Amino acid sequence: MKRTLLFSILFIGLFSAVSWGAYQQQEKQTLRNHMENQYQQAFHEMNYQMDLLHDQIGGTLAMNAGKNLTPALTEVWRLTSLIHADIGQLPLGLLPFNEMEDFLTKVGNFSYQAAVRDLEASPLNEEEYKKLETLYSQSEDLQKELRNIQSKVLADNLEWIEIENLLATGDEVKNNAVIDGFKGVDSSVKGYALETFEPTEQESVQERRKTLSHLTGEDLTEEQAMQKAKEFAQVDEDVQMDISKSLDGSDYPFYSVSWETAEGNAVNMDLTVKGGYPLYFLTDREITQEKVSLYDAGEKAAQFLKEQGYNDVVLESSRQEDGIAMLTFIRLLKPQDIYVNSDAIHMKVALDNGDIIGFLGMDYLQNGEEREVGEVTISEEEAIKLLHSNFTVQESRLAIISNELGDEVLCREFIGTLGDDTFRIFINGQTGQEEKVEKL
Amino acid sequence: MKKYGLLIVLMMILQGQFIVPESTAFSGQTIQRGAFGDDVIELQARLQYIGYYEGAIDGDFGWGTYWALRNFQQDYGLDIDGLAGETTRSKLVNVSNYDENYVRSNIEKGNKFTYYGGVPLEQQVKKGETAVPKTPKYPAGYSDTDIQLMANAVYGEARGEPYIGQVAVAAVILNRIESSTFPNTASGVIFEPLAFTAVADGQIWLTPNEQARRAVIDAINGWDPSENALYYFNPVTATSNWIWSRPQIKKIGQHIFCL
Numbered sequence: 171m172k173r174t175l176l177f178s179i180l181f182i183g184l185f186s187a188v189s190w191g192a193y194q195q196q197e198k199q200t201l202r203n204h205m206e207n208q209y210q211q212a213f214h215e216m217n218y219q220m221d222l223l224h225d226q227i228g229g230t231l232a233m234n235a236g237k238n239l240t241p242a243l244t245e246v247w248r249l250t251s252l253i254h255a256d257i258g259q260l261p262l263g264l265l266p267f268n269e270m271e272d273f274l275t276k277v278g279n280f281s282y283q284a285a286v287r288d289l290e291a292s293p294l295n296e297e298e299y300k301k302l303e304t305l306y307s308q309s310e311d312l313q314k315e316l317r318n319i320q321s322k323v324l325a326d327n328l329e330w331i332e333i334e335n336l337l338a339t340g341d342e343v344k345n346n347a348v349i350d351g352f353k354g355v356d357s358s359v360k361g362y363a364l365e366t367f368e369p370t371e372q373e374s375v376q377e378r379r380k381t382l383s384h385l386t387g388e389d390l391t392e393e394q395a396m397q398k399a400k401e402f403a404q405v406d407e408d409v410q411m412d413i414s415k416s417l418d419g420s421d422y423p424f425y426s427v428s429w430e431t432a433e434g435n436a437v438n439m440d441l442t443v444k445g446g447y448p449l450y451f452l453t454d455r456e457i458t459q460e461k462v463s464l465y466d467a468g469e470k471a472a473q474f475l476k477e478q479g480y481n482d483v484v485l486e487s488s489r490q491e492d493g494i495a496m497l498t499f500i501r502l503l504k505p506q507d508i509y510v511n512s513d514a515i516h517m518k519v520a521l522d523n524g525d526i527i528g529f530l531g532m533d534y535l536q537n538g539e540e541r542e543v544g545e546v547t548i549s550e551e552e553a554i555k556l557l558h559s560n561f562t563v564q565e566s567r568l569a570i571i572s573n574e575l576g577d578e579v580l581c582r583e584f585i586g587t588l589g590d591d592t593f594r595i596f597i598n599g600q601t602g603q604e605e606k607v608e609k610l
Numbered sequence: 611m612k613k614y615g616l617l618i619v620l621m622m623i624l625q626g627q628f629i630v631p632e633s634t635a636f637s638g639q640t641i642q643r644g645a646f647g648d649d650v651i652e653l654q655a656r657l658q659y660i661g662y663y664e665g666a667i668d669g670d671f672g673w674g675t676y677w678a679l680r681n682f683q684q685d686y687g688l689d690i691d692g693l694a695g696e697t698t699r700s701k702l703v704n705v706s707n708y709d710e711n712y713v714r715s716n717i718e719k720g721n722k723f724t725y726y727g728g729v730p731l732e733q734q735v736k737k738g739e740t741a742v743p744k745t746p747k748y749p750a751g752y753s754d755t756d757i758q759l760m761a762n763a764v765y766g767e768a769r770g771e772p773y774i775g776q777v778a779v780a781a782v783i784l785n786r787i788e789s790s791t792f793p794n795t796a797s798g799v800i801f802e803p804l805a806f807t808a809v810a811d812g813q814i815w816l817t818p819n820e821q822a823r824r825a826v827i828d829a830i831n832g833w834d835p836s837e838n839a840l841y842y843f844n845p846v847t848a849t850s851n852w853i854w855s856r857p858q859i860k861k862i863g864q865h866i867f868c869l
Contacts, residue, residue, distance in 0.1 A: 209803075258793035261803035268791040275790030338804060338849075380838075419857025419869055420837055426860060428774070438774040438835060450833055454773040454824070460647070463639035465693065488644040496831060516832050530832050564677065590665070592673035610673055 202331060209260060209330035216256035217313075217320050223249040223277075224309040230281075231302055239294070243285035250278035261334035267352055269360040270312075276367045277305060283575055301366060308362045312355060319351035376576075379536045382422040387445025395425040398446040399439050402478065402529075405429070415443070424449060431455075442535075448478075451529040452518075457493030460521040464488055467495035467519035474526055475499060475515065483515055483534070494527070495519040501534065503543060508568040508580065513537045541570070544580050546599030553582040553597040556604065561588045561595070571596055573605040581605055635703040641694040645671040653694055655713050656706040657682060659727040667713060667725060752830055756796045758818075760826045763800045765818035766808030768865070775863040776822060778836035780829035782867070785840055792840075836860070839867035 226249060230242045254274050257267065280301065284294060294302075322328065326347065333348050378384070390398065396411045411429045416422075423443040431437060435455040441448045462470075468485050475483055483499040486509070490496075501513035518528030546568065554563055561584075569583040573596075581596040596606040641649050650671045657663035663678035676692050683690045686705075688698055712731055716723040722736040760783055768779045786792035786799045793799050801809060808814045836842070842865040843853045856868035 255793065255798070258798050258802050271791040334803065338810070414860070416837070416860050417858040417866075420859040421869075424837065426835075426862075436773055440835065440837065449837070450835065452774065452777070452828065452833055452835070454821075463641065463649075464645040465640035465642045468642065488642060490644055490646040491827075518831075528828070528831075528833065532832070532834070564680075587673075587677060590674065592677070 206329055206331050209334075212256045212259035213323070213330065214320065216253055216260075217316050219249055219253045219256065220309070220313050220316055223253065224306070224313045227302060227306045227309055231299070231306060237290070239289050240285050243281040246281040247278050247285060250274045250281070254278075261330060261337060262352065267356050269356045269363060273359045273363045276363060280305075280367070286574070304362075304366050308366065311358065312362075315351065315355045315358065319348055319355075322347040322351070379539065380421055382442060382444075382535060384539045385442060385445050385447060385535070387447075389443050390425070390441075390446045392425065395441060395443075395446055396427060398441060398448075399427040402441075402448055403437065403439065403451065405431075447535055448529060448531050449535070450532065451526075453525075453527040455520070455527065457520055458522045460493050462495075462519070462521045462524040464490045464495050464521070467521060467524060468497055470524055471495075471497050471517045471519055471526060472499070474517075480515065480534075483513075484509075486511075486514070490521070493521050495521055503541075503570075506543065506568060508543060508570055509583070510537070510541075510570045512570070512572060512578075541578070543570070544600065546580060546582065548582065548597070548599055548602050550582060553599075553602065554584070556597055556602055557584060557586075557595060558588065561593065562586045568599065569596065571606060573598075579605055585610070635708065636694075636699050640696070641671060641699075643671050643673070643676045643692060649694075650675070651713060651717065652708055652710070653679070653699075653702070655725045656702050656708050658725045659706040659708070661726065667717070667723070669717070752796075757823065757826050757830070759796055759800060760829075761818040761823040762814050762816070763806060763808060764825055765822035766813035766816055767806055768863075769816075769819070769822065771863040771865065773821060773825060774835045775865060776825035777828045777833055778839070778862050778865070778867060779842065780826045781834040781836045782839050782842055784829055785834070785836070785838060789840060835862060836867040838869070840869055842867045 223246065226242060226246050230239060230246065233239050233242060254271060257271060257274075284298060328348055330348075333346065336346060336349070392413050392415075396413055399411065400407065400409065409429050411427055413425055413427050416424045416426070424440050425443060426438065426440050428436065428438045431453065433455070435453055437451070437453045439448065439451040468488050472485055480499075482501050482504070484502045485497060486500040487498045488495060495518070497517045497519065499515045499517070501510040502508070503510060512533060514533045516528070516530040516533075517526060519525070520527045550566060554566075557563070563584050563586040565585040567583050569581050570578055571581055571583075573579050579596075580599045582599050584595045584597070586593060586595070592610040594606075594608045594610055595604065597603070598605050636652055637649055639649055641653055647669055651667060651669040653671070654663055654665070654667045654669070654675055657675070657678045658667060660682075662682045663675060665672075665674040665678075679694060679698070680690050680692050682688075682702065683692075683698060686701055688701060694702070707727060709725070709731070713723075713725060716735060724734045725731075726734065760780055763783060764776050764780050768776045771779070783796065783799055787794060787796060793802060800806065800814070804810065806814070837859050839859050841853060841856055843850075844864050845866055846864070848854070853868070858866055858868045860867055
């Protein structure tokens, strides 16, 4: 009797374990299929869009009238962005596929910039047509390579989940059609990007500014850098500081300095090795009772900047959030009184005791090269006539901004109201073109 | 509306009920655009009382309040600087009224209300309508949900790291959004397959703490302790060979940041 009971219990136990296991297995399989299907969808869609892209580029070549060219180029731009989105859904995270994405962005930017300009007035020039022709043949090659991968995936029933697992474990993967295929595509694209898109002047300026190569001064030793940090943060001589130098891959060499305040809050600061220019400064701490007004915080930050030798900046905007004043200072070019929005210094001031807890000098440093400032040829009255008739101008000044195409342009800036909303409008000071409209 | 404001003031003078300045007026600070708090509530209420300000009394000194204040300064022959300094404030206190109890209690209850002079207060509270609660404003282009999502990612990825390391991780997400080789949205970057381990193992759904959120906001405001990095990895646990081939920028805590 006892034995029968024992067996029955064992049997029931075994049965439930097996059925539970089977159920789990089934669940897992369902989820796995679901995910695999999503990957497959993104992958096949990408191939399809790539076909369309190739056809569409071909289409633009065949057209000669500006009127039809604009929608065709816009379509090219749209397709590059769709393909980009599909790639983002594939588990390629650790597989170098950067060149392909970079190439797509470049094709997109090129077609966008050509599409937005008035093609009737300034049609595509010979060079741009050549570029389109090259893109046409390049996209054909890419399409073929991707089609190749696609047919292998279909022929061998390759699963993207398998590929994801292979990539995630990081083992050296050999003889996987998809992974090898994507690597192949990426390396051929690398050549394409170089051959088709020589860096424009504007890009090389941006690239050069990014490396901060225009900074002047002697290289600082670690000792000197810490001294500089102490002067900047106005801390005691005997504060214990840690310092480390940037690794070799940085665009510009810098020191990272860190220390603790008397209250035990961490402070971090980076400054360039050359000249010791502060890149950023940041204190992390909780803010207690607010006692300082936003206005006083702005005055204090302005005073600090003056003491640090930033003599050409003025407070542009301020915002009070969670006990902190977020302040933006921008460069004011004298004697013409031109405001340069891109040359900004951001600061954080704690509103409990008025301490400066954040400084960000990167934008100011990057754009710190001397500029050639042109003359405005359009008077304020002429510019106002170009604005929307319902727009009420409240303030106006001169400004240098980067426009849609990334070029720096000298503008007349108007702040005003349209209904209940406040807008900022930039009118090119030489051509009268409306360069930018921002809702504030 | 300017004229309407003057008219009300004129009517009040004629009726001989010119307001006696309240003793509890402003805290003595200069108020400027971007400020937030009690002084701004009073400023908006007083400007509305004399018809210059038509927006919501919410304590947020935005552009609407700014233009109202400037119009007031213009009409009263003050310096037109859009700053509520001492002269402007005392002038405003002289010509307007401020029922602190009424205004504050309506804000606390979340009522939709106005505070125009000469209109009975009980008619100015919109029954049954609640004002949209004021959400904090963030630098251009990022919504509260983006910040939430990024705070989740930062907490999942780097909660054991020093604060500066968390800001750096947030900055990497933002650098990827800007980069041409990654998706262009916060969600696109965060949920890109195999991009972040915290996404893969579900740690992204832990509830982030206040520090992670602060780190995200610092990064959005521009602070980038990673100095333009697009990748980071933990050298102890990294399994990919490829990641070691990236140019390395700096090490913060357990993470090496690279291009």
